[in-house]
Amino acid sequence: MGKNVKIIAATAACTIIFYPLSATSQxxxxxxxxxxxxxxxxxxxxxxxxxxxxELVKSTHTTGQSCSWRFDTVDLRNQFRSTAIQTMSTxxxxxxxxxxxxxxxxxxxxxxxxxxxxxxxxxSTDVKDDLTNFIIYRDRGVVNLSAGILVDGPNGRLLxxxxxxxxxxxAYQGLLCGGGAATMAQAGQIAIDQLFNELAERxxxxxxxxxxxxxxxxxxxxxxxEALQPRVSGAPRCDANGLKLLVPSSSQPxxxxxxx
Numbered sequence: 566m567g568k569n570v571k572i573i574a575a576t577a578a579c580t581i582i583f584y585p586l587s588a589t590s591q592x593x594x595x596x597x598x599x600x601x602x603x604x605x606x607x608x609x610x611x612x613x614x615x616x617x618x619x620e621l622v623k624s625t626h627t628t629g630q631s632c633s634w635r636f637d638t639v640d641l642r643n644q645f646r647s648t649a650i651q652t653m654s655t656x657x658x659x660x661x662x663x664x665x666x667x668x669x670x671x672x673x674x675x676x677x678x679x680x681x682x683x684x685x686x687x688x689s690t691d692v693k694d695d696l697t698n699f700i701i702y703r704d705r706g707v708v709n710l711s712a713g714i715l716v717d718g719p720n721g722r723l724l725x726x727x728x729x730x731x732x733x734x735x736a737y738q739g740l741l742c743g744g745g746a747a748t749m750a751q752a753g754q755i756a757i758d759q760l761f762n763e764l765a766e767r768x769x770x771x772x773x774x775x776x777x778x779x780x781x782x783x784x785x786x787x788x789x790x791e792a793l794q795p796r797v798s799g800a801p802r803c804d805a806n807g808l809k810l811l812v813p814s815s816s817q818p819x820x821x822x823x824x825x
Contacts, residue, residue: 602769610678614660616649617684618642625690641753652761656769682715705735706748708756714764718777726767730760
């Protein structure tokens with residue numbers, strides 16, 4: 566297992582809990598996913614991972630007595646993407662982040678066992694101010710999320726599932742009613758963790774995925790990004806988090822630019 570994974574045997578039936586130890590999210594508490602699996606090992610092989618987060622931006626209106634004038638933008642894209650990468654890395658042997666879903670031919674040329682597609686489907690929010698001890702106002706909020714997972718193997722679709730997550734948070738209102746953003750980040754991370762618990766358990770416990778992937782021959786070493794996509798010239802391309810993309814595009818910044 567990788568350095569960010571700890572395995573704890575729970576029962577004689579080999580139920581295990583995976584704990585990612587290094588997950589962090591901007592303006593939120595670290596991710597804490599608890600994945601219960603009937604298997605003692607990760608799914609073997611390297612998988613392309615595509616994460617669609619475009620639905621996770623929403624304007625929210627604070628209700629209540631003191632901050633009803635305030636509107637905030639809830640943006641959970643980075644938190645969701647980071648948790649997706651870290652959680653899927655505990656379920657399969659290795660993931661390679663890609664900018665778009667790969668075709669069967671691209672998967673074959675890249676010598677990948679398959680691909681995991683995670684799409685955020687919906688987000689709803691509610692935040693209101695609440696008077697505490699007749700003196701201090703706190704912002705209390707709830708975030709509801711839904712997202713789906715698709716897993717493709719060498720011979721086609723192996724898994725499709727939908728999961729939901731709900732989180733709540735609260736924070737001191739602060740100057741100019743600034744507590745809403747912290748409340749939503751906190752509630753959002755709890756909802757994301759809950760959602761990925763379910764998605765990861767579906768994948769880890771899928772007999773079909775394990776049977777299909779386990780029967781496939783070990784993949785040779787994957788080619789370099791340049792060999793896979795020769796039309797993209799210059800330095801390797803990275804996403805906004807500095808992770809090298811297996812299927813890059815010329816619109817992505819060079820990794821060296823992000824390092825500066």
